[in-house]
Amino acid sequence: MVQKIRIISIISLLAILFVTGVTIILVLLNGFPVKYMDLDDSGWISLNELYGSLDLGVRENNNDDQICVEIYSLKDGLPVKMICDES
Numbered sequence: 001m002v003q004k005i006r007i008i009s010i011i012s013l014l015a016i017l018f019v020t021g022v023t024i025i026l027v028l029l030n031g032f033p034v035k036y037m038d039l040d041d042s043g044w045i046s047l048n049e050l051y052g053s054l055d056l057g058v059r060e061n062n063n064d065d066q067i068c069v070e071i072y073s074l075k076d077g078l079p080v081k082m083i084c085d086e087s
């Protein structure tokens with residue numbers, strides 16, 4: 001019985017590591033900048049934000065004197081967040 005639990009634990013750990021590794025590879029291949037992944041400005045990137053970045057793109061959106069970056073949904077092109085330089 002203990003042996004079975006140990007095997008299940010090892011398989012579960014390997015599955016978690018595999019899913020995490022695949023997620024990180026997908027996020028890196030997507031090319032979405034890591035510095036924009038913290039959408040709620042909480043100071044850290046949650047798993048939800050990490051997965052969500054797979055469906056996001058970045059484009060410049062300059063208004064007047066401000067240099068802004070617009071994060072948009074790849075699905076419909078609608079803006080998700082606007083980040084403006086405070087210079």
Ligand SMILES: [Ca+2]
Nearest residue numbers: 038042044046
């Ligand atoms: Ca966050």
